[in-house]
Amino acid sequence: MTAAPKPDTAPISQPGILPAGEIRALWDQGVISADQPPAENQIQPASIDLRLGTTAYRIRASFLPGPNQLVSTKLESLKLHEMDLRDGAVLETGCVYLVPLLEHLDLPGDLAAAANPKSSTGRLDVFTRVITDGAREFDQIAPGYNGPLYAEISPRTFSILARTGSRLSQLRLRRGNVAVSEADMRRLQAETGIVNAGDVNDLPNDGRGIALSVDLQGTADTGLIGYRAKRHSGLIDVDRVGVYDVLDFWDPVHIRGDARIILDPDEFYILASREAVQIPADYAAEMVPYDPLVGEFRVHYAGFFDPGFGAAEANGAGARAVLEVRSHDVPFILEHGQIIGRLVYEHMASRPDTLYGQSLGSNYQSQGLKLSKHFKTGGQRP
Numbered sequence: 001m002t003a004a005p006k007p008d009t010a011p012i013s014q015p016g017i018l019p020a021g022e023i024r025a026l027w028d029q030g031v032i033s034a035d036q037p038p039a040e041n042q043i044q045p046a047s048i049d050l051r052l053g054t055t056a057y058r059i060r061a062s063f064l065p066g067p068n069q070l071v072s073t074k075l076e077s078l079k080l081h082e083m084d085l086r087d088g089a090v091l092e093t094g095c096v097y098l099v100p101l102l103e104h105l106d107l108p109g110d111l112a113a114a115a116n117p118k119s120s121t122g123r124l125d126v127f128t129r130v131i132t133d134g135a136r137e138f139d140q141i142a143p144g145y146n147g148p149l150y151a152e153i154s155p156r157t158f159s160i161l162a163r164t165g166s167r168l169s170q171l172r173l174r175r176g177n178v179a180v181s182e183a184d185m186r187r188l189q190a191e192t193g194i195v196n197a198g199d200v201n202d203l204p205n206d207g208r209g210i211a212l213s214v215d216l217q218g219t220a221d222t223g224l225i226g227y228r229a230k231r232h233s234g235l236i237d238v239d240r241v242g243v244y245d246v247l248d249f250w251d252p253v254h255i256r257g258d259a260r261i262i263l264d265p266d267e268f269y270i271l272a273s274r275e276a277v278q279i280p281a282d283y284a285a286e287m288v289p290y291d292p293l294v295g296e297f298r299v300h301y302a303g304f305f306d307p308g309f310g311a312a313e314a315n316g317a318g319a320r321a322v323l324e325v326r327s328h329d330v331p332f333i334l335e336h337g338q339i340i341g342r343l344v345y346e347h348m349a350s351r352p353d354t355l356y357g358q359s360l361g362s363n364y365q366s367q368g369l370k371l372s373k374h375f376k377t378g379g380q381r382p
Contacts, residue, residue: 015176016349045352113141123372125157209344216336259336263327276318308355
């Protein structure tokens with residue numbers, strides 16, 4: 001029997017990704033604050049979900065404020081109209097919105113933060129980034145930052161219904177050097193088998209993280225390899241789980257002949273990695289795009305992987321990464337086993353008291369090819 005993970009008992013100055021216990025302590029200390037108390041399950045094993053505030057502003061274009069500039073000042077010249085989110089509002093495809101978030105940060109000088117879309121947000125093709133005052137880049141929050149947070153939201157395929165408290169983004173806090181050496185990665189592979197590709201025995205590590213490839217063989221019984229999003233489909237309420245019929249929003253893609261797929265330009269696909277991965281309890285990971293020089297496509301959204309994802313400690317047996325893919329400008333052929341992204345592992349500052357998949361309502365533990373949590377599971381491959 002696997003031993004239960006130890007609570008967050010490491011010294012608060014320990015370098016690494018901060019676990020849930022330290023995030024809760026930061027909230028109590030006012031480093032993270034909001035006008036409302038934390039919501040249920042808002043604090044995850046290695047991140048905190050960010051909640052939409054009361055107002056959404058439709059803006060002319062995406063922007064960064066730049067050094068010493070306030071987002072609110074730039075917003076005055078760019079906003080087209082505003083919408084009250086307290087009772088919900090529709091954010092339409094092709095539009096760009098800016099929403100002040102409920103959470104506010106007052107980071108100490110040794111603590112930085114990074115944001116990413118939540119898994120379910122990316123799987124809906126909702127382009128979401130976090131902006132801060134004085135920011136020169138999206139989703140990156142410098143040590144010592146004291147100020148509000150804003151979400152830039154642009155639905156690409158499906159219009160969405162969102163409201164105050166909806167969670168589209170998540171925040172991860174880092175202290176010091178969090179990188180995992182290649183030697184440590186190989187040790188983890190030998191000890192726990194963090195990557196299993198079936199027909200690949202060696203760790204596919206290119207020095208910048210584990211190289212993940214795409215599965216275009218499917219299974220013998222269904223031949224299902226992915227989904228392509230339908231345009232001009234219905235509205236999706238981002239807070240409703242398991243209610244939408246898959247075929248109203250997606251066309252299943254099955255293998256035909258060779259194990260490959262031709263990506264149509266600017267269409268949105270959900271595919272899966274060939275490799276099953278595990279994130280041990282003392283580590284976190286982030287999915288990052290592969291070198292764009294390998295082709296005119298990209299994994300559209302990066303993503304955070306929490307400690308315990310697919311891991312034995314959280315009753316998992318490995319889980320595949322879901323890939324949100326779009327080709328740009330020209331049709332592009334993807335072949336089975338083609339490298340499509342990288343999984344970068346990082347040290348935790350201490351082990352979380354609860355892991356992904358352990359009584360957290362985790363939607364994607366032990367996943368295969370899977371759409372977002374909003375869709376009924378009957379039409380998806382387990």
